[in-house]
Amino acid sequence: DGGITQSPKYLFRKEGQNVTLSCEQNLNHDAMYWYRQDPGQGLRLIYYSQIVNDFQKGDIAEGYSVSREKKESFPLTVTSAQKNPTAFYLCASKGSQLRSGANVLTFGAGSRLTVL
């Protein structure tokens, strides 16, 4: 089955530590995205990548970094510079074109990061 796999599902981190969240897709989608979700805040865009070896900052990129060395993989590193890292992180890819031409986002199941 094609889809997006995020790992780990739950992660605990001490303050001052960097952590990397994995996102892998076998959908052959070019574009991939990282969103952060906080209660009452909706989804906010952290970084996105339209193609391999290229990525762009989203609305809240400070304290995060990404890489896109392979089409299938778009890992997100939450650095110690991120002031409030506790959140639910969602990875998505853009595919499934509708008749109208718009593309639907396919999401992974998410990774919940808690900073102790």
Add this chain to the structure above:
Amino acid sequence: GQNIDQPTEMTATEGAIVQINCTYQTSGFNGLFWYQQHAGEAPTFLSYNVLDGLEEKGRFSSFLSRSKGYSYLLLKELQMKDSASYLCAVRDQTGGSYIPTFGRGTSLIVHP
């Protein structure tokens, strides 16, 4: 950017009809999506509107008025499993990125 507004929470009774509204302000509107998200899970696509009018898909329908910057998601014959968060997302063509911006979501609670 966009300013997207939707109610924080709604409650409804099983078997009833509920309408979830979404208003937006954007300079380069290029479509509106509705996603459903159960707690702790991934959002899943429900509907897409780019032209004015109603799109019907089974128990779910979505309406768009571009002149009013307004959309709603209509859920009929509510079931307990419809208890979830409903996310309105607007796609903007400014800058050529076409990346949707999400509202804060509406938490729907369906009770017996």
